[in-house]
Amino acid sequence: MKTSKHTFFCNNLNDLNLPPDESHHAVGVLRLKSGNHINVTDGKGNFALVKIIEPSKKNLTFEIVEKFQQAKPTTNIHIAIAPTKSNDRIEFFLEKATEIGITEITPILSANSERKKINTERWEKILIAASKQSNNHHFPILNELTKLHDFIKENNSENTQYYIAHCEADKPRTELKDEQITQKNNCILIGPEGDFNLEEINLAITNKFKPVSLGKTRLRTETAGIVACHILNLIS
Structure with a gap:
């Protein structure tokens, strides 16, 4: 399973964009650029390897490369x-x-x-x-x-x-x-x-x-x- 060392949060993976605070961290702090790969998670067990399309500090957009699902905790x-x-x-x-x-x-x-x-x-x-x-x-x-x-x-x-x-x-x-x-x-x-x-x-x-x-x-x-x-x- 190919993933990135950077993970970001998005309520809905199908929105194909990060919220403003996550976008700012990705672009303004980590200096990620178009073409870079990151992980995006919805916090409900779904996550994806994605490629950055538009590295905006307010609204980073991406395309999904591969989707994954993490098993729920056993307890x-x-x-x-x-x-x-x-x-x-x-x-x-x-x-x-x-x-x-x-x-x-x-x-x-x-x-x-x-x-x-x-x-x-x-x-x-x-x-x-x-x-x-x-x-x-x-x-x-x-x-x-x-x-x-x-x-x-x-x-x-x-x-x-x-x-x-x-x-x-x-x-x-x-x-x-x-x-x-x-x-x-x-x-x-x-x-x-x-x-x-x-x-x-x-x-x-x-x-x-x-x-x-x-x-x-x-x-x-x-x-x-x-x-x-x-x-x-x-x-x-």
Whole structure:
């Protein structure tokens, strides 16, 4: 399979042109020219090797040389995480979790949440950039910021295994790494720096979220999200 080292995003491959930001990066930054070959992906598993026809900084046009399709992930990893106060830290999670293979992200609001708003457009750009870098043509789904109580009540599919990672020593927990994965879909709750409170933990457990530990040390929110994603990716 012949491909290029440069990958760009386009909602519909049949449009035969890149959006303005991708066009500017290709022509204004990378200095690509007419006749150069690049990869173009739609983020839904479809991608193509294409040849640049008109290298415009605002509307690069191309012709398709060969189309490909990337198989869907065999397992789905959904992480519902409380955004950190520091944008840099939560953005680090977004990038690394995407590289590992996360399939869905839901930012959640809990009692101890430090950040109550997110920049959805910026988050989506980070997910796209990380997906392109890691050669993942199935971009992660980014859901709206959701209250924890609502998320717990709304997520009760029989085809999904649900977990909650918390640090309450008095509450029995199993090690996530020792779990026997029986479902294709797996979802885990990751709390804010102050952790989930007891009411939230009990609500989750009552609604069939299995309490788990991510290891012997206390992890920052973004680290916990990355570790959870990595463990689920390995044991699934």
